[in-house]
Amino acid sequence: MKIKTHEFIENVDRTSNTWKIIKQMTKNVHQEEAFYVCNLREIIEKHKIWLSKLPRIEPHYAVKCNDDIAILEVLASLGACFDCASKSEISKALSVGINPERIIFANPAKPKSHIQYAADVGVSTMTFDNESELYKIHDLFPNSKLVIRLRIDATDAQCPLGMKFGCDPVKEAPKLLRVAQFLNLNVIGVSFHVGSGCREPEVFKRAIRASREIFNYSSTLGFNFTLLDIGGGYPGGKDSSLTEIANVVNNALDEFFNDLNIRIIAEPGRFYVTTAYTLACNIHSIRKMTDEDSEGNTFETHRMYYINDGVYGSFNCILYDHQAVTPLLLNEDPTKKMVSSSIWGPTCDGLDQIIENMSLPEMEIGDWMVFEDMGAYTLPVASPFNGFPVPKVYYGMTQEDWSVFRSIITVNQDDVLIVEEPLSEEHELYNLKIPSGLPVIIPARKKSIAFSTNSAELMVG
Ligand SMILES: Cc1ncc(COP(=O)(O)O)c(C=O)c1O
Structure with a gap:
């Protein structure tokens, strides 16, 4: 199912850590590939x-x-x-x-x-x-x-x-x-x-x-x-x-x-x-469809945006998981005119369409679109068809969270992006109950996580 309206687009917390990280990453002019930020x-x-x-x-x-x-x-x-x-x-x-x-x-x-x-x-x-x-x-x-x-x-x-x-x-x-x-x-x-x-x-x-x-x-x-x-x-x-x-x-x-x-x-x-995975995609090409009025003046009827991930990559979820995806603009500009638009993946296949038709503000080559809620049935099914790579995952977190996760996860440290955010309150901590009572065997190097009921604090147990 492809989303056809402009719904949900306002319901976005653009100040979240994930958005901060995406904004930071995309400031780098060399960042062209689509990428994920995973919030563990x-x-x-x-x-x-x-x-x-x-x-x-x-x-x-x-x-x-x-x-x-x-x-x-x-x-x-x-x-x-x-x-x-x-x-x-x-x-x-x-x-x-x-x-x-x-x-x-x-x-x-x-x-x-x-x-x-x-x-x-x-x-x-x-x-x-x-x-x-x-x-x-x-x-x-x-x-x-x-x-x-x-x-x-x-x-x-x-x-x-x-x-x-x-x-x-x-x-x-x-x-x-x-x-x-x-x-x-x-x-x-x-x-x-x-x-x-x-x-x-x-x-x-x-x-x-x-x-x-x-x-x-x-x-x-x-x-x-x-x-x-x-x-x-x-x-x-x-x-x-x-x-x-x-x-x-x-x-x-x-x-x-x-x-x-x-x-x-x-x-x-x-x-x-x-909710843990947010995808950022870059517009690499734009095609403007036009028509002529009775006086021979050309006017734009529709805009086709080509981005660097599609249905052969993460957006296979549209075909296989019947997912409705919602494009969000990384940098919103209320002065931009709304135009009838479609969004397409990068491959040479006509099936590679992400959004059939929706009204979107005018965008330029190099602008970024963000898709939230992309953690389920996306990456495990994605293929690099036509030579377009599957987006890389970066793990975004605060310094405090990293101090916990560093002893839990084995990902490459270069793929961890830290966002600074001060933590303040005092927290009551409790150990996680393991419902079955079965032993959790964790390799010596690793630890278990305990967390607070009401706070942002995590602790390695
Ligand atoms: C046997 C089985 N268990 C669990 C799941 C996961 O279920 P859900 O996608 O509803 O989280 C699936 C999904 O296909 C499944 O086939």
Whole structure:
């Protein structure tokens, strides 16, 4: 979906640290490439929100959403767990030093070699939704802990998933559980994913109720289910809120899963990372479309802006993630005339269009556009098609934050941009609760993060 109006453009804090950094970076005349500023503190703030709104649920960050090692390192240091879909995602998550028990292999259709790898490294919890997967797992990893994935779809979601994954809770799940029982496999629970970017909070009640029914049925087969995985679907943009979904989830858990011995996990992706990434793009070419009036005078009808990132790069999210993106001007000038405009990526493909038509102030070659909320499903999918590089990520933070993050993240120091900002208040600090009680194994060099409930202060624990 391409945004066609001028909405949201005023709702921007151009004084934030990220904007300060972008302004500073773009003053450099040699800075021509598009680039990201990643604000890792956003990840920590999201984790605080998650723990406060869904205290019973252990987040397993969906690595597919953005596999930047710095994100994995920060989340690992906060005690979060991970949802991986492949051998290389597992390998990346393990590389930050977590216990393999903190990973769920949440891909119901896995290549054999990936199952074997999970067995070799001790990632034992994995999902399935079909019979042939059970036979593969029986051959390769018979002691694994299996989670049956149900199909329960939101009536409205940014990216529905049910057409590809999840078995029907009534028509298929009971039979699959009987096959698992026949194969003597260890099924420990139920998972579902209502669709990425869920816009129907009530679906979580339907899904949790259906899961309860499968828990009940499983006990008639002699299984002892102990895990409920409520998947993804949580919104992440700066104008979104977790509250509505959290209320539905918490009430449904009270109603259907009041046994506190059942471990409840989720697989949030976009919730954690969307707001952390802001993209700055440079206008490198402009094409002005004109027409003539009856007296032969030429007038401008439309302006085409070509910028140095497009749908083959970060803006693949428009095609694959059905994302609506909003261009913001780095330097606003109210005196500029508004013109009908379109925005295009740098490649030679006609499909490479970011904005079809919207009214924008006149801009010049060399001007910068900024796109916020670009952390989810952008960089992992981007390609350097036509020789246009995928934008580089810089990590923007205050000196105080850097004193914490420097012992957590392994990124190149040259990619860290410090913005000066004095901190003043006294803060009460508390250590982050790790919901599952599982040990966080962090390499000797690394530390865990503790943070204040009400302040900007972070501390290495
Ligand atoms: C199995 C699984 N878990 C979690 C996620 C992340 O969900 P979301 O994009 O809603 O954060 C996805 C997304 O596709 C997924 O396929």
